Amino acid sequence: MPVITIPPGQPFSLDQTLGCGQVFRWDRAPDGTWLGVVGRNVIRIRQEGRRLMFSGVSADVIRSYFSLDVDLVPILSSIDTDPVIHAAIERCRGLRLVRQPPWECTASYICSTNSNIPTIRRRIASLAEQFGKPVKSEGQTFYTFPEPSCIAGKGQDNLAVCRLGYRQPYVHGTSCSVTDVTCWEETIRSLPYEEARKEMMKLQGVGPKAADCIILFGFQKYEAFPVDVWIRRILQKHYLPELATGAPVTNREYDRIRIFAREHFGDYCGWAQEYLYAARLE
DNA sequence: GACCAGGAAGAGT
DNA sequence: ACTCTTCATGGT
Numbered sequence: 001m002p003v004i005t006i007p008p009g010q011p012f013s014l015d016q017t018l019g020c021g022q023v024f025r026w027d028r029a030p031d032g033t034w035l036g037v038v039g040r041n042v043i044r045i046r047q048e049g050r051r052l053m054f055s056g057v058s059a060d061v062i063r064s065y066f067s068l069d070v071d072l073v074p075i076l077s078s079i080d081t082d083p084v085i086h087a088a089i090e091r092c093r094g095l096r097l098v099r100q101p102p103w104e105c106t107a108s109y110i111c112s113t114n115s116n117i118p119t120i121r122r123r124i125a126s127l128a129e130q131f132g133k134p135v136k137s138e139g140q141t142f143y144t145f146p147e148p149s150c151i152a153g154k155g156q157d158n159l160a161v162c163r164l165g166y167r168q169p170y171v172h173g174t175s176c177s178v179t180d181v182t183c184w185e186e187t188i189r190s191l192p193y194e195e196a197r198k199e200m201m202k203l204q205g206v207g208p209k210a211a212d213c214i215i216l217f218g219f220q221k222y223e224a225f226p227v228d229v230w231i232r233r234i235l236q237k238h239y240l241p242e243l244a245t246g247a248p249v250t251n252r253e254y255d256r257i258r259i260f261a262r263e264h265f266g267d268y269c270g271w272a273q274e275y276l277y278a279a280r281l282e
Numbered sequence: 283g284a285c286c287a288g289g290a291a292g293a294g295t
Numbered sequence: 296a297c298t299c300t301t302c303a304t305g306g307t
Contacts, residue, residue: 021288113289119305120288165303170290207290228288249289251297277288 004052004059004068011072013094014047020278022217023098024108024121025128025145037128038065039101040144042137056137067096067220075222079265079272084238088279095278097217097271102185103178104145105218110170110205112213126162127151127171151175170205177203193221208254222270225261227254230280231273239264 006012018026018034026036033046043056054062063069076093080086100108111123124145131146131154151159152175159168178184188196193215200211212226227235227249235257236243243253265272 109288110290112287114287114302115289115304116287116306122305163304165305166290166301167303205290209289213288226288229286230288 001053001055002059004054004062006050006052006068008050009073010068011076011094012047012066012068012096013092014045014052014066016092016095016278017066017098020092020095020274021117022274023100024112024117024124025104037135037142037144040133040135042135042142065099067099070096072096075268075271079268079275081265084234085265085272085275088275092275092278095275097220097222097274099220100217101145102188102214102218103148103181106174106178106200106203106206106210106214107145107148107151107171109210109213110174110203111164111167113167113205113207113210123162123164123167130158130162148175148178148181152179167205173204174206188215189219193223196221197224208251209249212258216270216273222268223262225258225265225269225273227257228277230277232257234276234280235261 014034015028015032018036019028023036026034028034031046033044035042035044037043038057038061041056041061043054043062045052045054045062052062076089080089107127108120108124111127112120115123128143128145131150132143135142135144151171156168156172159172162168164171188199191199196215196219197208197211200206200214201208206214209226209228212224215221216224216226229249232243232249232253236245240257240260247253261269261273
């Protein structure tokens, strides 16, 4: 089995990275091996100290997917501006933002609205099983995440079994809009954050929160700061007490929070967001 | 049953 | 440009 040795001084935790809720298609076996489908490949990967044992793709793909080429220490130093984020960094040290395939990320976060993580995972697994291509590995069958044309082409009837609820027409509509994935990807990639955000929000089912998640997880624009109910709660408690407690995230509040975060945490506030989110439950 | 979950669209102001 | 309402599904 191929091995990557993580350079000394580069924090990395596979469990934190795959378990924090940024990705929806990875499963952890009791022995600590993670299994996931990325692109056309089934990946198995396990961490023992500073060694990563993996199969299914090249070492370069692993390094890129898990952002092991990103120098994490200066990023953590730059966002470590107060005791609250400091505690989150201590607790989740080694968490890295993953480089998610942009289209899969887009469809995933359209499916994520107003839902909990187990439900989101089931929806995305169902999309893959219905429309993706089967891939065999060690005698088991897995499914790639489907291209937009595969979802758009088969009509709404096949989509119904995925039980997306009111999100179904959004997934279908956006699948129809993104006909040329490569071209669409390059367009978004070439735009600066604010413009990419506006462009993403033209897609059906993509509002401010989903747009920020896609830009952060799919396009590595680290100044994005997605605001969901958890992040709002955390910021209300520790940073912005003037926000009303328990209220829904209005549009105006959303902007107020993300602009505060950008100024408070700096250019890498997206990393701060993920550390705060990952540490949310305690 | 009520309430919540990595919200967004559409209608009405 | 800002509220208010509705939306479908599953977990607790």
